[in-house]
Amino acid sequence: MSNTKLKVAIVGASGFTGSELARLLLNHPTVEISMITSESHVGKPFSDLHPQFFDRLDIPLASAEEVSKQSLDVIFLALPHGVSMDFVSKWKDSGAKIIDLSGDFRLSSKEVYEEWYQKKHTYPEGFESAVYGLPELFAEKIKSAKLIANPGCYPTASILSLAPLFAKKLIQEDSVVIDAKSGLTGAGIKANATTHFSNVNENFKAYGIAGHRHTIEIEEQLGSLAGSEAIVQFTPHLLPVDRGILVTAYAKVKGAMDQDSLTKIYREFYQDKPFVRLRNQAPGIKDVRGSHYCDVFPVWDQRTKRVIVISAIDNLLKGAASQAVHNMNLMFDLPESEGLTQIPLKP
Amino acid sequence: MSNTKLKVAIVGASGFTGSELARLLLNHPTVEISMITSESHVGKPFSDLHPQFFDRLDIPLASAEEVSKQSLDVIFLALPHGVSMDFVSKWKDSGAKIIDLSGDFRLSSKEVYEEWYQKKHTYPEGFESAVYGLPELFAEKIKSAKLIANPGCYPTASILSLAPLFAKKLIQEDSVVIDAKSGLTGAGIKANATTHFSNVNENFKAYGIAGHRHTIEIEEQLGSLAGSEAIVQFTPHLLPVDRGILVTAYAKVKGAMDQDSLTKIYREFYQDKPFVRLRNQAPGIKDVRGSHYCDVFPVWDQRTKRVIVISAIDNLLKGAASQAVHNMNLMFDLPESEGLTQIPLKP
Amino acid sequence: MSNTKLKVAIVGASGFTGSELARLLLNHPTVEISMITSESHVGKPFSDLHPQFFDRLDIPLASAEEVSKQSLDVIFLALPHGVSMDFVSKWKDSGAKIIDLSGDFRLSSKEVYEEWYQKKHTYPEGFESAVYGLPELFAEKIKSAKLIANPGCYPTASILSLAPLFAKKLIQEDSVVIDAKSGLTGAGIKANATTHFSNVNENFKAYGIAGHRHTIEIEEQLGSLAGSEAIVQFTPHLLPVDRGILVTAYAKVKGAMDQDSLTKIYREFYQDKPFVRLRNQAPGIKDVRGSHYCDVFPVWDQRTKRVIVISAIDNLLKGAASQAVHNMNLMFDLPESEGLTQIPLKP
């Protein structure tokens, strides 16, 4: 990339993903933020929506219509599910690479999407060109992709929990339970009963039991690793914290197992993956907050003959914005860690 | 009990269980708190330790030695595991009924206790006389008991989650996963790294993976209901809240099942149990905070053929202090709900 | 009241004040909740709005139109400012006593109201009949009142902080600074940017600087105690907690002062006031949470010659619902503490 900077646009400024992208890209040495869009706030300074950027990123918000008028290298779509697809269709030949943070191109086909999202898909051709942007699994494909389907937050933590075992075809069919817990930012910036402070604070509850749409994203990726269908029991819960996902994954394995073998399988699978840290004790979500890390801790329970894997990520970063930047780094042949070296903010 | 009040002692004033017992008993119409003990604070007003009681319960703390000098109806032991057993042994013939909130008499035998608690048991005779004080299962036995082993907090929520299915022998062996989450008060009032605000706040983590001692308490009770051994995968997690346990229990069942049948099984099992509320949506821990309720929500997942049950309790109440008062009510033939009608404090 | 119960209506079921009134009144021995109204939820069970009441208070919500069709003893208005006045006007001769929890009748006149609330007042006659329902100051007037203006949450804590000194005319004019901090429930149950979890959690900020409408309520009451105008600098802040107000009040006094004299003034002023607890150390908001107490701690700073008073209340209780019940008790000659003996829920 020599000494010119990548020109990037962030489409969708109002949400948490948009502001986290801006935070990372503003300090990324090879990036220049060319524009940020928000249809409902055109003309306002970005920092009006997110005052933490006061005096740092005060550029006026543009309409998405401006995107095609500029010469851009990357377009980040920080938009809701069902909205991204139209922009991808519109800008697919614009010359810019597109990283879509919504769920619109994460699944295998229009049919699967429409069943789980209960929404008509208007650009099914995208499923063929889109690459699932999980760098630990698909780095090579990502490097040459023009459209990235940036993974969901729960799927990122869930897939990284069990990928080493699925890749070795060691998982007993139908034995997988993924009990997941997420901070409130996963529910978005929109004010409603779910996000009201008094419904979240000092509270904890399950939701989407037996039907959350991230289930199929996890099943498709894990099944693909194993070369066979995967069935996963996935239950998300809402934590009274801003950020973080902790996944507790349970599975029965085929054949003999012990702690050393288990650790070895994970160590080999994640060697040379700079952002997966194989921990020697159970990680908490605060151990990764504000960083691009996924901390993983696999345990063998000899008494029950079950594997338990704990994984922790920051849902807004490894589960969204920093994963998108990681994908950009790969797509433009930049150092993999560029702009992603933040140490977790703890406490 | 006509118009005389029960004379009760609370042994162990410094912890959360002691203060919650005091809070409930002070407003219980048939109870008089005769004494509260604390070896390290003898002579101090109780409200010095727990300032919320200022002007309400300022009686000086006594030494446990004073207990045997008084004529008491009930002794509540709010002591750590390993300490209660000596007092039970000492006071077993004092004429007072004993409700022990520790884990010292919850298991089936000295052998099981010593294996899971890694501690020598000095009063094994207690295992025979102790009744497991879970009123929804053992009300009749409790009525005539002299020594109550008040259940653990996690076991209360876990057992009530799956008891209806175990009682009908419907659970597939080896399929049970109990993923449990508790507020910080479960870790006690002692100041250490685990209870430091900055380790808990905005954090969430698993602990006691594959070896927590409540596992065996759950297994023994559920197994006993089914008349066969039960194996349970139990994983506790620490929530950044003061109070509350949420249990997410997973199991495969034998034979056919559907949502209606499942609901019916639970409805029948818990009919006439005033403190188990069969909910029609997933309960949060705040729905029961400050109350004696256990809210239960069973779900059938037709896709995975698995039962998922969510249960919520206040760990300090249904998981400790109010359960103890409930047991006292039964033992003294008082109305079951007396002193326990608090509506959950929400928000 | 012999053995018949007071028939009460709660008008406005959807907010926090409505649900807290229901919680208190349901366990009040001399009360029967005859109806609860909510225009937007007519016909729904009350527990649908507030699931903590599931199985305890499932009565269908009525329209406010039903109120006049029933024979009621008390009507509690748990409505927004500007809405209550019309109902007071409509029901003033219904035979029921009215306790209005809004700000519509707390000030001295239509003119003052319209200046500070920026809203037209449609029932100015109410200002004459309304009694300011702060039992520590106006118990006698409350006993014979037909319309109670239940005090604001901040004013309750602020006035009780300084009343003993104003009543003795000891405050230097223009020296009073009241720095107040409130839990989020003070902002109401409505979902908006202010109440979004991520704007509140781990955050803290001031609002309404130099212009909050509770300023005039405090000034009028304190000025009236002293028999002269009072000027108060009042700054509210938003705490990342559900409940609680802590007021830190600063003032210069006229004449000599020392700690003993200060304590004596407060002790005499609040003797025989069962719900003001004169503390001997700085109270926290959790020391009063879930209770009707106002904890007060006055300090004399010899170095700066200033009085600092810390006061803590539960904004939903002493700052709203329990204060209303206290007023009801006085109006119907019930024991002052009936239904209000809850001990603070801590932790």
Place this chain on the structure above:
Amino acid sequence: MSNTKLKVAIVGASGFTGSELARLLLNHPTVEISMITSESHVGKPFSDLHPQFFDRLDIPLASAEEVSKQSLDVIFLALPHGVSMDFVSKWKDSGAKIIDLSGDFRLSSKEVYEEWYQKKHTYPEGFESAVYGLPELFAEKIKSAKLIANPGCYPTASILSLAPLFAKKLIQEDSVVIDAKSGLTGAGIKANATTHFSNVNENFKAYGIAGHRHTIEIEEQLGSLAGSEAIVQFTPHLLPVDRGILVTAYAKVKGAMDQDSLTKIYREFYQDKPFVRLRNQAPGIKDVRGSHYCDVFPVWDQRTKRVIVISAIDNLLKGAASQAVHNMNLMFDLPESEGLTQIPLKP
């Protein structure tokens, strides 16, 4: 500094300040962390104490005795008050510049120190050479200092709140009230009753009323700006959050004032100070969390004729670690903002 890096030591690894220094210095382009010391953990990897550094900073902890054996450019003392002074005395001629984050050299003299800290000072000579490290006031002196007394967290926010007015001698003597609120990390990493989660969570209280030792630090600096004695009423409070200080400062001014004049005074005073952001609305602590910013918002209340200034900082950063790095940058003629460009982490 050409292409060689500064060699730095962090003395005192176990606390929050130590770990925040490590986090900043690890990503600082001109710094190499040569050693980190902890007497109680010699030999352990740094990341054992602070697991967020796992795989990033695993160097073994050294004894402070090793410090003098190395050639160092800077020594950061992240030690408790009363401990730093001995090390300063020992290493003053070592060739390394010393930045002391304790309170040992912040005041004007041994006498003042001993009165307010109730502790004997063993190296009074240090008061003469130490420069008070508040870059907005003392950048020039800092550049040539060998010993920096890094300001306290409360004093940083308090002084920056009122410095523009004191510098212009506009403050009425004896009118200043500073009501300050801090996150729990200000209380340190030590586990005790004060830092127990259940004493902090959902709680809020004042402490150190009328006697906190930061009072004198604020008074000395503000008085020095005005060239006369300053008297300040300072009251700190404990917020249930990890990080952040919000100061609400009140003062009467001499002569006429209005909002425009006030804003102008602040704008002029802080022009060219890159880390003070003059805000146009009240800042919350989350607007600066994880960053080096101090956000300031001055308000003129025409009704009460009082100035109210709100300031927000991250107590661990602008109130400690990033301020220390800022001082280092100045001392070594590095770009003022190097390593300090983090955007606040929100939410």
